[in-house]
Amino acid sequence: MSRTPSLLAAALLLLSAGCSRTPDAGPAPHQIHVVGSSAAYPFSTYAAERLMREEPDAIAPLVRAGGSGEGIARFCDGPGRLHPDIVIATRDLTPEEARRCAARGVVRIARVPLGFTAFVIVTARGAPDWAPTRALLTRALTQTAARWSDLDPTLPAAPIRIEGPASDPAIADGLFDLILLPGHGAIRRDGGYSGHGADAELVAQAVAATPGAIGILPYAQAVAHADTLKMLPLDGIMPTPGSIASGHYPASAPLLLIGKASEAPAVPHLPRLLDYYADALAPGGAFAARGLVPLPASALEDAKHRLLSLEGH
Secondary structure (H helix, E strand, C coil), X not given: CCCCCHHHXXXXXXXXXXXXXXXXXXXXXXXXXXXXXXHHHHHHHHHHHHHHHHCCCCCCCEECCCCHHHHHHHHCCCCCCCCCCEEEECCCCCHHHHHHHHHCCCCCEEEEEEEEEEEEXXXXXXXXXXXXXXXXXXXXXXXXXXXXXXXXXXXXXXXXXXXECCCCHHHHCCHHHHHCCCCCCCCCCCCCEEECCCCHHHHHHHHHHCCCCEEEEEHHHHHHCCCCEEEECECCECCCHHHHHCCCCCCEEEEEEEEECCCHHHCCCHHHHHHHHHHCCCCCCHHHHCCCECXXXXXXXXXXXXXXXXXXX
């Protein structure tokens, strides 16, 4: 989510300070800016760090994860270096968002599928195994029951403690629509649910440190924390690459890279960054190792081609 690895964060701070210009030094260079879903954060930071290793003269890309909706809104704010170049989201633009983009001059938009992700339920490794359902989680997240046994007498009389992203629609952006039943109410605010902005690292830490807690994490971050956390089934279905890619797991989602096709070729080092995204997509590649569920072979080569050309429409 929004926690940047320390080395990359240090590079960004140093470069941001070093890029200030005197009035006669010309405009500041274009810093590549990537925004979007917390589910994409491990993949974007990988590509950005590879760019810094292999292109020493490149400015460190700024990678932020604040949710698909928040990222799309900022992406659509306008063209030019003051606005994000890429948003990686768990959904496409809505018609209203597309109209807003066009009204602000963002008119040629490329959409490239990267693979699949999911939002998963986790608990601390070593905690008892159990199998929450969407119906149970809907009640736990939208009602005021204090203990799990208040919702189901077969469950322990343990306090309900659920950790996850902020319930702000711009950050959660449809996550609860995947996890919960249709028509669910507002997310509770009485302490049974704790939101942590868009920071998956904080969610993982809170679950690992709180006996009996469960959490909602993107699949890639759950994979990264497999030493301290374990994934639970949802409606009896475990999140696996197969169940996520097929959509059989209830909270599966696509991962799309959305870019400004009219600007990308002219942004310094952005075509090279897109090369690294394309190179990492293959099954068994860098993204799969970080928890991205790959595209089927029939779609993979097309996605690589579209990344390298970033064709818009």
